[in-house]
Amino acid sequence: MTVSRRQFLKLSAGAATATAFGGLGISLKPTVAKAELQKLKWAKQTTSVCCYCAVGCGLIVHTAKDGAGRAINVEGDPDHPINEGSLCAKGASIWQLAENANRPQTPLYRAPNSTEWKPVSWDWALTEIAKRVKKTRDKSFQLKNEKGEQVNRTEAIASAGSAAMDNEECWAYQSLLRSLGLVYIEHQARI
Amino acid sequence: MAKKFLVDLTRCTACRGCQVACKQWKKLPAEATVNWGSHQNPKDLSFNTLRLVRFEEIVNDGKVDWLFFPEQCRHCYEPPCLGQAELDDERAVIQDEATGAVIFTEYTKNVDAEGVREACPYDIPRKDPVTGQLSKCDMCIDRIQNGMKPACVLSCPTGAMSFGEEEEIDALAQERLAAAQKRYPEAVLGDPEDVRVVYLFQQDPTKYFEKAIASASPTMMNRKQMFARLLGTTKA
Numbered sequence: 001m002t003v004s005r006r007q008f009l010k011l012s013a014g015a016a017t018a019t020a021f022g023g024l025g026i027s028l029k030p031t032v033a034k035a036e037l038q039k040l041k042w043a044k045q046t047t048s049v050c051c052y053c054a055v056g057c058g059l060i061v062h063t064a065k066d067g068a069g070r071a072i073n074v075e076g077d078p079d080h081p082i083n084e085g086s087l088c089a090k091g092a093s094i095w096q097l098a099e100n101a102n103r104p105q106t107p108l109y110r111a112p113n114s115t116e117w118k119p120v121s122w123d124w125a126l127t128e129i130a131k132r133v134k135k136t137r138d139k140s141f142q143l144k145n146e147k148g149e150q151v152n153r154t155e156a157i158a159s160a161g162s163a164a165m166d167n168e169e170c171w172a173y174q175s176l177l178r179s180l181g182l183v184y185i186e187h188q189a190r191i
Numbered sequence: 192m193a194k195k196f197l198v199d200l201t202r203c204t205a206c207r208g209c210q211v212a213c214k215q216w217k218k219l220p221a222e223a224t225v226n227w228g229s230h231q232n233p234k235d236l237s238f239n240t241l242r243l244v245r246f247e248e249i250v251n252d253g254k255v256d257w258l259f260f261p262e263q264c265r266h267c268y269e270p271p272c273l274g275q276a277e278l279d280d281e282r283a284v285i286q287d288e289a290t291g292a293v294i295f296t297e298y299t300k301n302v303d304a305e306g307v308r309e310a311c312p313y314d315i316p317r318k319d320p321v322t323g324q325l326s327k328c329d330m331c332i333d334r335i336q337n338g339m340k341p342a343c344v345l346s347c348p349t350g351a352m353s354f355g356e357e358e359e360i361d362a363l364a365q366e367r368l369a370a371a372q373k374r375y376p377e378a379v380l381g382d383p384e385d386v387r388v389v390y391l392f393q394q395d396p397t398k399y400f401e402k403a404i405a406s407a408s409p410t411m412m413n414r415k416q417m418f419a420r421l422l423g424t425t426k427a
Contacts, residue, residue, distance in 0.1 A: 073216065076345055085340070086348035092211035102221075 042066065047077055050091045051164045054190035057083035057091055071098045133157065137180055154181040161187030193291040194335065195360035196344065196388040198261060200399075201371050201378070202351035205230065205244050205259035212346035213242040213263075216331065236262065238319040241328045242343055245400050260399040261351075263343070264315045264328035265386035266293045275310035276302045276325075283325075291357075291387050292330035299325035312405035330387075357387075364389050 043062035050057040058080025062073040074095040078085035087094075096103075107125040108117040140156035159177050161170070170189040177185050207230075214221075219239045224232040231246040245260040270293045276283040279302040285294050295316070299307070300323040307325060308316045316325045331341035339345070344354040353363055364380055368391055371378040375393035381404045383389045390396070396403040 075212070075216070075342065078345065083348065085345045087208050087212065087346045088348055089207040089211045092208045092215055092346050095215055 043072055047080075048074075049166065050087070050094055051097075051166060052090050052094065052190075055082060056190075057087055059087075059091075059094065071095055074098075133180070141181060152181055153183050155183065157182055158184035159186060161185075161189070163188040163190065165189055192289070193357045194330070194354065194387065195291075195357045196341075197353040197360050197364050197367065197391065198388065199351050199353070199367050199371070199391045200259065201367075201375065201391065201393045202349045203244075203259045203261060204349055204351075205246060205261075206348060207244045207261075208346040208348060209261055209343035209352065210240075210242050210244050212342040213328075214240070216334070216342035217241070236315065236317050236327075238317045238324070238326045241326065247399055249398050251394075256394075258394075258399045260390075260403060261343075262313075262315075262400065262403075263388060264293065264330075265313055265382070265388040266291060266328075266330055267312075267386050269385075271310040271312065272307050272316060275307050278306075279303055287330075287332060290330060290332065290335055292332045292335070294329045294332060295325050295327055297324060312402070314402045360389070364391065367391055 042065050044065050046061045046063065048059045048061050050059055058077035059074055060077045061071055064070055064072050076083050076085040076087040076091070083091075104119070106119045107122060109120045109125065109128075110117050136156050137154050140154045142151055142153055142155070145151045157180070159173075159182060161173075165173065165187070167189055170187050174185050174187070213219075219241070222233045222237065222239060224234075227234060229246050231244065233240055233243070236243050242261065242263045245262055247258040247260065249256050249258060268291070270284065270286060272295075273284040273286060273293065276299065280298045282296055282298040283302045284299065284307075285296060286292070287294060302325070304316070304318040304323065304325055308314065308318070315327050317327065318325050331339075331343075334341060340354050344352045353360060355363075361383070364383055368378060368380055371391055371393060377394045379392050379396065381390040381392060381396055385405070390403065392399060392403070
């Protein structure tokens with residue numbers, strides 16, 4: 001199946017004519033490819049770990065030095081023992097975890113019985129979540145179980161966890177939840 | 192020194208990390224895709240999709256086989272696109288002496304886009320409907336000049352992609368071919384002496400994609416090319 005060099009030359013119109021007409025056609029003079037400015041020369045490099053699955057691939061995050069401080073490129077870390085620079089399709093897209101104009105810019109709130117999401121501020125959202133967690137927790141808090149043993153728990157709130165949290169974040173998260181008295185604590189920590 | 196790629200398809204799992212890494216490095220926008228019954232999405236290369244993993248389901252002796260073909264510009268030693276494009280503007284397509292990379296510049300907007308696309312044995316160049324410019328893979332020339340691997344090669348998790356000096360890759364290609372042929376007797380390299388992106392196919396290349404290798408039937412010169420050459424109007 002291999003096409004020989006001769007056949008290949010025949011295939012390419014430009015090269016074929018150059019051969020046939022003794023160099024009338026193709027330009028053989030040296031051309032120098034203009035290098036694009038290498039944006040990474042002006043970037044700060046930070047290592048990180050991909051949060052998308054349990055493999056835990058190493059990343060290099062390039063952030064702009066020009067004051068913007070935003071990520072401009074994220075790629076696999078060639079010195080990382082796990083992935084040696086490689087990334088899957090999901091990991092290769094991880095730059096968009098930080099920079100993506102198509103993602104919601106603020107938290108969205110849908111009021112009970114409403115059919116519409118409305119953009120709200122982080123301040124409002126966090127205050128509202130804290131208020132509602134406190135209300136439910138205070139209302140459902142059990143100091144003792146049926147046998148009279150001290151339990152200090154709430155069975156009215158559960159946590160389903162997050163797939164994008166790492167081991168350390170999960171530890172901090174579960175200790176917050178336990179301090180509230182939650183017993184239904186699930187997680188999807190993968191790294 | 193001139194560079195070369197080897198894409199060992201026996202190792203490709205079609206994870207499409209290369210396809211996304213290419214978009215990520217070049218910051219090319221996403222395309223609206225539809226479910227058309229294949230994981231091959233978007234359906235074809237475009238001005239904004241320079242690398243595409245093609246999926247092909249075939250039947251061999253009553254058994255289904257699934258072929259993956261991560262397609263990109265082959266960076267021909269003697270690029271037909273360059274020969275065609277310079278008829279209209281010699282600045283349109285340039286070949287980097289150091290790496291052998293074939294690069295489309297902004298002046299591709301001045302050339303006969305259809306002619307350039309037809310000149311390509313692999314049907315790679317695509318036109319931007321807005322600016323009229325043509326685009327394709329540029330070998331990540333900016334990365335190479337700074338001692339980095341092309342984005343697709345760096346991202347490949349299975350070792351299907353290798354990049355390096357021409358002689359090293361030629362040797363590696365022969366080594367991998369010999370290994371592959373033990374399991375896949377039909378294994379073959381795609382145009383290894385003519386292009387800088389060499390695929391190792393585990394079976395007939397045309398089963399992967401019609402234009403996976405340069406067609407065996409010669410492409411005729413079009414009228415425009417022929418007259419330009421006969422009359423010597425090309426800027427040599």
